[in-house]
């Protein structure tokens with residue numbers, strides 16, 4: 001079943017996943033990567049549907065993707081091709097078998113996969129106005145085509161026949177049949193024609209509303225708070241440079257704090273001007289909630305109502321029940337149970353953090369009560385006072401290239417992978433991209449390709465994420481994985497090393513963990529590479545732990561000038577400060593996850609978003625000094641696609657497993673413990689979704705995950 005399996009995005013809880021946000025950045029001066037030779041244009045246009053050619057079983061033809069307009073007819077042709085393939089399967093005169101129905105369906109639509117992969121990668125990494133515009137056209141088309149397949153009665157009859165006889169199949173075949181059958185039911189295969197018509201309308205309507213929501217939030221994020229020389233008190237020099245560049249880019253005088261998290265958070269951390277902090281904070285937390293043309297409240301009301309109607313149509317108690325039916329948690333109650341275990345202890349920690357800040361504010365002679373716009377500012381002061389830790393000092397030991405090598409070292413030592421850089425023979429869509437062949441070190445055999453796209457630039461979305469260009473599976477001649485790690489580091493001057501923060505290093509390992517997951521999969525069928533939403537972050541989160549292991553620090557965290565390792569006192573300080581501020585971080589995240597779940601378990605789906613948010617946070621006893629990490633009017637995770645709706649809890653769910661799996665290494669007293677690493681890749685990474693994920697965890701750990709490790713890691717025990 002093809003839903004553009006390739007091109008999946010996985011990212012951090014900071015940014016929304018799913019189809020890329022559109023942006024309203026002004027067009028760049030023409031910078032065409034082609035047309036430099038003066039050679040005549042080829043008469044025949046490049047075929048975006050064709051199988052990829054070149055080394056490593058073929059590589060993405062990034063050198064033929066400059067012409068955005070070409071994607072439009074390519075999508076139309078690819079969708080037609082796919083629907084024709086599916087019709088042929090549905091109308092076959094042969095009796096339905098696993099091979100001619102379920103496997104054939106899973107392997108169908110390769111041309112559409114190829115076009116989607118290229119296009120949706122661009123929609124994240126080179127999202128020019130032309131790409132943005134086309135995204136708005138493509139998404140409803142894809143939604144309509146998928147519905148046509150899910151609503152095909154003849155096809156579903158054949159799938160049902162195979163499903164009913166599934167006991168005689170091999171385990172992965174049985175798994176695929178069950179997954180396919182359940183997907184079809186979930187997507188409306190059992191509805192009456194009238195109900196299907198309504199569901200199709202709902203899906204189409206949602207596809208448009210999702211795009212509209214993303215556009216409005218993006219537009220609000222393009223606004224700025226302007227600063228003059230006298231407003232810079234407390235701001236580090238490098239940050240002032242960022243605000244100056246932002247003003248220049250927008251042809252403004254002075255300095256500009258753009259209304260995005262990456263610009264706002266450091267301002268709230270360092271600005272000594274309390275009134276300005278409040279102004280910047282208010283602009284940020286009210287994105288999408290200004291009652292103007294970019295206000296999203298009405299869109300949310302409509303999305304939530306449509307989702308509730310769809311869930312009812314399908315016989316589910318709520319949208320959350322529908323959305324979660326293919327997750328590990330399975331239903332909202334299980335997710336709520338976990339969140340309710342963590343929520344009170346995190347809130348308790350916030351009380352302590354606020355008391356610390358209040359005490360320090362008094363000591364500094366600041367006669368204030370801590371407000372939300374003060375939190376980051378005084379938190380940073382407490383950090384300095386308590387741990388004497390200077391972020392800039394740590395940075396000098398984290399050279400980007402070394403940290404990349406450190407991640408490869410981890411993969412070699414844990415799983416026996418080797419990484420060989422490929423230059424010149426594989427096309428890229430930007431000169432900053434680097435390509436590595438991943439091999440099994442023992443015999444040199446090919447594993448897959450890893451692309452890196454580490455630097456920020458215009459038209460690239462913010463944050464960090466991994467995307468897949470090709471999934472690994474064995475059926476139908478087989479396919480080897482191609483993945484990309486994306487970051488947004490600031491490129492230094494030519495010849496100067498790029499220094500990153502400790503948080504950045506963790507993020508790099510996180511995205512690399514997603515990559516390792518895909519590179520390690522050994523499954524038969526394409527759909528078995530798709531793991532549940534609340535499992536996906538587990539392989540990425542667990543790998544963050546290796547950054548601060550003694551071997552990695554000693555070998556790779558070397559001072560950019562002296563090449564000396566981090567002094568022991570500095571490492572000790574870093575270790576001591578690890579659980580600092582976890583009350584804030586957990587409450588900020590968890591409150592958003594709890595509101596998401598409350599919103600999507602309401603069976604009626606009639607909401608006024610602002611009033612709902614207020615009532616729910618009041619009921620939760622939300623500390624008054626913190627707001628949701630994403631307030632509803634700007635919650636891209638929930639309202640730019642269905643993917644993370646009723647799913648923001650997933651980060652916590654995955655993190656329980658990540659903390660508990662890391663504990664498995666700690667219990668052995670060795671982060672490189674060979675047998676534990678071997679069990680991890682065998683049961684967790686390589687199995688994709690070929691087995692039940694709860695069972696896979698038990699096979700690795702001998703028991704279910706326990707929440708204690710997570711509570712300990714966050715300093716709550």
Ligand SMILES: [Zn+2]
Nearest residue numbers: 010011012540
């Ligand atoms: Zn992630």
